[in-house]
Amino acid sequence: MGKDKEKDLLISDSGVQTSRKGLYSAIFVAICQIFSLILVVLGILAFVSGNF
């Protein structure tokens, strides 16, 4: 966790800035996983309701 936080710190002549790439990446991964989960649930429900 500490090393990840260090990766987001960008040092420039104007000072230390925090990069938000890590945050955007985490949000994107979360969205993908949520959609995957929704699809799996819908698939199971569709299969069960269609066959049983």
Place this chain on the structure above:
Amino acid sequence: MENNTFKKRVYEVIEVSSIGDKSSRAYDLLMTTAVIVGLIPLTLKKDNSFTVWIEILTTFIFSIDYVSRICTADYKMGYKSFKAYIAYIFTPLAIFDFLSLVPIIYLFSPVKSAIGLLRLFRVFRVLKLIRYSKTAVVIANVLRKVKKQLLAVLILIVIYIFVSAMLIFQLEPDLFNSFFDAIYWATISITTIGYGDIYPTTNVGRLITMVSALMGVAVIALPSGMITAAYIGEVSRKKSKYEL
């Protein structure tokens, strides 16, 4: 400059993930899940509310994927030009991607109409998995190498089927309702499947069937031999490349 960085990042995410790229791996998982779940409606006789939602959701995901791939086509094709975008649209995988979007149209049309058959285009979505499978890439390379020979054999088979069908159609016209039935019979005979639903009753018809079956064993085995030889060659080539 920032736009180019963002575009390159989009390209890296939608392409097959490299080691350590969590975003790309999550995207690959989402696409694989969408493809597999998108096929479930084809295992059911009737659609229900869940299959409609599956269709809407998968089409939404595939649409975003298709548009993203077109927008980053210059990275894929390797040159920065308007022609790269046009050229990409006509690549096989891009055509499969487009065809996998077509099934959504049937939701607005009764199933029994011709447009309802568009739901069968869902099977094209399986071809999207080629991107994520190394084995599928190897097989695709093998087929690309032998495509001229395969085409030649396919033409030979088609000609033979038509000739057999025409002969049997003339010799035993009572056996068939239409010429299509004769083609069906010729195909089933030459592939040595032989369902037995249509069979000749005259001696000449039986003679043609015997010749067809004998020819079929030889002709149908040709493509398998070609593909096997090419596949072994491809595997040996990859093995020697890694050993060097």
